[in-house]
Amino acid sequence: MNLNLKNKPAWMQLLIFGGITFALAFIASLIGLAIIASVNHLSLLQLSTLSQGDFAKPQNAGIVRGLLVVQFFGIFLLPSLVFAYLADPKPLEFAGLKKPDRIGFIFLGTLIILCSYLMVEWLGVLNEKLVQNFLGKTTQQWIQKGESDVSGTLQNILTMNNSRDLITSIFLVGVLAAIGEELFFRGIVQRIFIQVFKNPWIGIIVTAAIFSAAHGQFLGFIPRMILGMILGALYWYSGSLLPAIVGHFVFNSLQILLVYYKVTDVNQQNSSGSSDKFLPVIGITAMIVVIVLLNYLRKRSITTYARVYQTTPEWGE
Numbered sequence: 001m002n003l004n005l006k007n008k009p010a011w012m013q014l015l016i017f018g019g020i021t022f023a024l025a026f027i028a029s030l031i032g033l034a035i036i037a038s039v040n041h042l043s044l045l046q047l048s049t050l051s052q053g054d055f056a057k058p059q060n061a062g063i064v065r066g067l068l069v070v071q072f073f074g075i076f077l078l079p080s081l082v083f084a085y086l087a088d089p090k091p092l093e094f095a096g097l098k099k100p101d102r103i104g105f106i107f108l109g110t111l112i113i114l115c116s117y118l119m120v121e122w123l124g125v126l127n128e129k130l131v132q133n134f135l136g137k138t139t140q141q142w143i144q145k146g147e148s149d150v151s152g153t154l155q156n157i158l159t160m161n162n163s164r165d166l167i168t169s170i171f172l173v174g175v176l177a178a179i180g181e182e183l184f185f186r187g188i189v190q191r192i193f194i195q196v197f198k199n200p201w202i203g204i205i206v207t208a209a210i211f212s213a214a215h216g217q218f219l220g221f222i223p224r225m226i227l228g229m230i231l232g233a234l235y236w237y238s239g240s241l242l243p244a245i246v247g248h249f250v251f252n253s254l255q256i257l258l259v260y261y262k263v264t265d266v267n268q269q270n271s272s273g274s275s276d277k278f279l280p281v282i283g284i285t286a287m288i289v290v291i292v293l294l295n296y297l298r299k300r301s302i303t304t305y306a307r308v309y310q311t312t313p314e315w316g317e
Contacts, residue, residue: 028074056152096241122283
């Protein structure tokens, strides 16, 4: 049953999508948690009482991985697809799951993401310095606690002793995260916010900020937000979610490979380290390259607000 939700006011679309996400996340969580509890020989009560510290324990790695799968289906995939189905007669196209306007945009997007990696490393160092120098002690402690909680869970996911563990991590953090997060944040949330503000870049920036905050790691808030903006631009200018999905997959998989081959450590905030005197030069150079490539993508793009929303924007494109 298609309700043509895309023709409803943008704020109403946002509320409906939020309601769908909450409902499906609740249902999927109940089903998923029951399966995880059964597989791990636990009761639902025991599973529900596990803390962040418990998620960091090696013996609970299977539980953490199971929760990632539940999150993928319950929060990201199903709500996005259901909303798209209710919004448009062509739900996959509505959500951006179609060929880009030019097939070369996929390769260009991948190149942009690879260039952005070093830029993100440099921005991560700046982010940490801003937190240390401009935020109060209480706020810093709160941020550090959040980082510690997430770091322990991430360590459990990225503890890889063989190639099988590597493939599992790439599937969970590379494939599922790339598809799920891009479909949810760029395919649906960004599309709605662009319509809310009648301006692509404001919608891209707001979505990127939400995307970064949702990860709960504020020592990396700025670089993750910038990465979200780049992914949002890839989607907007290419006319397809595929370049953003491939780019997200490449970025996450590169991080996993660097951990697996011990080039970097999952507990390090930045693989290059703040002591690397060449990092600012490398980061700024990478930023310039990314900006140039994004500008080239923009010039080659045929995307307009009117083409996407079949209407005329009040201001800006």
